[in-house]
Amino acid sequence: MAEQDWSSYWRSADQPLEAMHAHFVRHVYHRHSHETYSFGVTEDGAQAFTCRGGSHVSGSGMVMAFNPDDPHDGHAADELGFTYRMIHIGPELVTDVLADMTGRPSGPPLFPEPVVRDPLLARNLLALHRALLGNATALRRQEALAATVASIVRRAAVRSMEPAATAPGDARRVAHTVRRHLHDAYLGEVSAGELAAVTGRSRFAVYRAFKEVYGMPPSDYQRLLRLRAARRLIARGVPLGETAARSGFADQSHLTRWFVRCYGLSPGDFQKAALNG
Structure with a gap:
């Protein structure tokens, strides 16, 4: 990165x-997605991206809301760059918080708009982010998480998530x-012919x-999928060279190159954060 x-x-x-706090001028995110909900606030400048x-x-002051597996990219909208804070929350944690608040099971919420103009949401997300990256107690972090999840679901979600339904039925199947098939075979070589064979198309x-x-x-x-596998191994403290081999990358530099392009930080920095969390 520059x-x-x-x-x-x-x-x-x-x-x-x-949670991530970053400022990017030249970095360009490759199209990717997360297993988590991802909520962010642009603090300064502007970030341009494609999604859905x-x-x-x-x-500045706008909220970004990505559902799990929402493909998106991102780059600075001008030469001045942008500063933003992002929080990634596992869907199971979101539904647990909602169930605890309502006293009944809750389905995963759906956020229809990737960008939300809501100053209150922005303040709540910033408060949670600062609690996570700061020296807040575990209790304070839990309180801020519950308040933020409740706020963003109430103000920006519309319904429980459902399988994609915009494509024709055969395309979805x-x-x-x-x-x-990719989840079963992502570590190996998968060919276009192989995918055609398993689908009959x-x-x-x-x-x-x-x-x-x-x-x-x-x-x-x-x-x-290989990057997600690498993240899990890195978080457990597996050496980066071994992680690359076990997650399907040619070598450590190959892993590092794609990790930075998709996540905005190096595998080594991610490992430090994971082991010191």
Whole structure:
């Protein structure tokens, strides 16, 4: 990353909860997604990104809301760059917080808009972020998490998440079959012919259906699964060279290159945050 770019990362030792504070001028996020909900606030400047088939800009004070597996990219909207804070919350933690608040099971919420103009939400997210990265007590962090989840669900969510329904039924079936196959075989070499065989469709039909439903080609999704596997190994303290080999990357530099492009920090910095969380 360029000298003007910086980032800091925090990761909980016992919950699916992470936080990032960063300033980017030149860094460009490759299209990727997270297993978590991702909520952010742009503190300064503006970030441009594509998500769910549209182009968006998050300026100072705006909130970003990504559902799990929402493919998105990102870059500075101008030469001055942008500063933002991002919080990643596992879907199981979100539903646990909601169930605790309501006294009954709750389905995972859906956030329909990637950019939300809501000063109160922005303040709540900033308060939670500062509690996570600061020296707040565990109790204060839990209180801030509950308050923020309640606020953002009440003010920005519309309903429980459902499988993608905008694509035709056959395209969804093909895409879901490919997704299951990639989850089973992502560490190995997967060919377009192999995906065509498991779906009974042409290579082009497979590519088109998967991209329509999941927002990226099967090859990008396979690499994303490898990155997620690498994150889990890194968080456990597995050496980076071994992590690269076990998660399907050619070598450590290959892993590092894609880790930075998709997550905005190096595997080494992520490991420090994970082991010190």
